[in-house]
Amino acid sequence: xxxxxxxxxxxxxxxxxxxxxxxxxxxxxxxxxxxxxxxxxxxxxxxxxxxxxxxxxxxxxxxxxxxxxxxxxxxxxxxxxxxxxxxxxxxxxxxxxxxxxxxxxxxxxxxxxxxxxxxxxxxxxxxxxxxxxxxxxxxxxxxxxxxxxxxxxxxxxxxxxxxxxxxxxxxxxxxxxxxxxxxxxxxxxxxxxxxxxxxxxxxxxxxxxxxxxxxxxxxxxxxxxxxxxxxxxxxxxxxxxxxxxxxxxxxxxxxxxxxxxxxxxxxxxxxxxxxxxxxxxxxxxxxxxxxxxxxxxxxxxxxxxxxxxxxxxxxxxxxxxxxxxxxxxxxxxxxxxxxxxxxxxxxxxxxxxxxxxxxxxxxxxxx
Numbered sequence: 001x002x003x004x005x006x007x008x009x010x011x012x013x014x015x016x017x018x019x020x021x022x023x024x025x026x027x028x029x030x031x032x033x034x035x036x037x038x039x040x041x042x043x044x045x046x047x048x049x050x051x052x053x054x055x056x057x058x059x060x061x062x063x064x065x066x067x068x069x070x071x072x073x074x075x076x077x078x079x080x081x082x083x084x085x086x087x088x089x090x091x092x093x094x095x096x097x098x099x100x101x102x103x104x105x106x107x108x109x110x111x112x113x114x115x116x117x118x119x120x121x122x123x124x125x126x127x128x129x130x131x132x133x134x135x136x137x138x139x140x141x142x143x144x145x146x147x148x149x150x151x152x153x154x155x156x157x158x159x160x161x162x163x164x165x166x167x168x169x170x171x172x173x174x175x176x177x178x179x180x181x182x183x184x185x186x187x188x189x190x191x192x193x194x195x196x197x198x199x200x201x202x203x204x205x206x207x208x209x210x211x212x213x214x215x216x217x218x219x220x221x222x223x224x225x226x227x228x229x230x231x232x233x234x235x236x237x238x239x240x241x242x243x244x245x246x247x248x249x250x251x252x253x254x255x256x257x258x259x260x261x262x263x264x265x266x267x268x269x270x271x272x273x274x275x276x277x278x279x280x281x282x283x284x285x286x287x288x289x290x291x292x293x294x295x296x297x298x299x300x301x302x303x304x305x306x307x308x309x310x311x312x313x314x315x316x317x318x319x320x321x322x323x324x325x326x327x328x329x330x331x332x333x334x335x336x337x338x339x340x341x342x343x344x345x346x347x348x349x350x351x352x353x354x355x356x357x358x359x360x361x362x363x364x365x366x367x
Contacts, residue, residue: 036122038121038122038123038124039092039096039097039099039122039123039124040097040124040127041096041097041098041099041123041124041125041127041128042097042098042127042128042129042353042354042357042361043097043098043099043128043129043130043131043350043353043354044098044099044100044101044117044125044128044129044130044131045065045069045071045098045099045100045101045131045133045346045350046101046103046114046130046131046132046133046288047060047061047062047065047100047101047102047103047133047134048061048102048103048104048105048109048110048134048282048283048284049061049062049102049104049105049134050062050063050088050102051063054066054088054089054091055067059339060339061102061133061134061135061339061342062088062091062100062102064339064340064342064343065091065100065343065346065347066091066100068343068347069093069098069100069347069350070093070094071091071092071093071098071099071100072091072093072094073091073092073093073094073096074089074090074091075089075090075091075092075099075122076089076090077089077090077101077116077117079112079113079115079116079117079119079120080101080102080103080104080113080116081102081103081104081109081112081113082104083104088102090117097354097357098350098354099123099128101113101117103284103288105283105284106252106283106284106287107250107251107252107283107284107286107287108252108287109284109287110283110284110285110287110288110291111287111288111290111291112291114287114288114291114292114295115291115294115295118291118292118295118298118300118301119295119300125295125300125301126299126300126301126302127302127305127361127362128301128302128305129305129306129307129350129353129360130292130301130305130306130307131307131309131346131349131350132284132285132288132306132307132308132309133308133309133310133311133342133346134282134284134310134311134342135282135310135311135312135313135332135334135335135338135339135342136248136280136281136282136310136311136312136313136338137256137280137281137282137312137313137314137315137316138279138280138281138312138313138314138315138316139246139261139264139265139278139279139280139281139315139316139317140231140234140236140237140315140316140317141234141236141237141261141265142236142244142246142277142278142279143236143237143239143242143244143246143279143312144228144236144237144238144239144240144241144242144312145224145227145228145237145241145312145313145314145315145333145334145337145338146218146219146220146221146224146240146241146311146312146334146337146338146341147218147239147241147242147243147244147311147312147341148213148218148241148242148243148244148309148310148311148312148341148342148344148345149243149244149245149246149247149248149279149280149309149310149311149312150206150209150210150213150243150244150245150246150307150308150309150345151201151206151245151246151247151248151279151280151285151308151309151310152200152201152203152206152245152247152275152276153198153199153200153201153247153248153268153271153272153275153276154198154199154201154247154248154250154285154286154288154289154308155197155198155199155247155248155249155250155267155268155271155272155276155278155286156196156197156198156199156250156251156286157197157249157250157251157252157253157286158178158196158197159175159176159177159178159267160175160176160177160178160180161174161175161176162174164259168182171183172184172259172262172263172266173259173260173262173263175263175267177197177270183263183266184266184270185270187273188270188271188273196286196290197271197286198271198272199285199286199289199290199292199293201306201307201308202303202304202305202306202364202366202367204364204365204366204367205304205305205307205364205365205366205367206245206307207245207366208365208366209307209309209349209365210243210244210245212348212349212352213243213344213345213348213349214243215243216243216344216345216348218240218241218242218243218337218340218341218344218345219241219336219337219340219341219344220240220241220337221334221336221337223333224333224334224337225240227319227333230319230320231315231319231320232320233320237315241312241337241341243345244279245277246277246278246279246280247268247272247276247277247278247279247280248279248280248281248282248285248308248310249264249267249268249278249280249281249282250281250282250283250284250285250286250287251281251283252283254283255281255316256316256317256318256324256327256328257317257318257324257328258317258318258324260316260317261316261317264278264281264316265278279310280310280311280312281316282310285308285310288308289306289308292306304364304367305364307349309342309345309346310342311338311339311341311342311345312334312338313332313334313335313338313339314327314330314332314333314334315327352365353365
């Protein structure tokens, strides 16, 4: 039997031992990273909420995409929103070319989830197209429930406010830009104004997406048609669902009513210098775009490859002869038709982008 010996570890030998362990770990992780190259994603479908499960029950914004685009593979998303019903994982198809993300609602969830996805080393998003889509409140002056709007502009809600009961009587509402002294100033040139209220999407890509979908026949519903007919004096609200170019106003305020609708119309016109038209109100898009702009600067994503598609599930103001609180608290009569419109228009564009990847990888359509 060999006699036991005692090894003497000096500070120098301890350091060498530690370096040996660290070196081995470094080699292991480097080899693992090399073996698991990031998936080259072609398209990311971004939605904000789901009613229950991702499949097999009442659909929210995610379910039609998961089921119809065969996003069957579940991918853990530790940076995703912690939702009341549990975290919704990322989803991908078998080829790992299309990725689905559920962000959670409101501006904070949208921003954080997009940043988490954009910084995730498992995915190469440098050539990916982003399709941000979901339901929204639709301006009855512009379109009808079930209609689908491709946005040239996303407008945010950084604003000063005075309770309208305390505002000057001649003001139309108590909201106005930081740096201004009243609503609807002539320009947005004041140096103290926040610049986070306007995000401009690639106009050529937006126009191309619209051209691919403008003649689609969107699903309608007799009950929705009956409700639309009550919007007398609003001809666009009474139309059958259609595809349009129209811009989106994002706010953490879940606002409603004719006065706030007028504010959103004016606010969008102000920040776009008269070029934009308010069509849809929602609670996420300026958050998404804030993250996109930062990720673009980091060369993680390309902001010229982002599309925003919103579909009307309800009107953003009350119908004639009724009170705003009535329609604010009513169930969304257009949930089904708006979810179907989002998938039909969005998937039409998605399929064209991904199937023609030899071209669209390096050349953005319309450019």
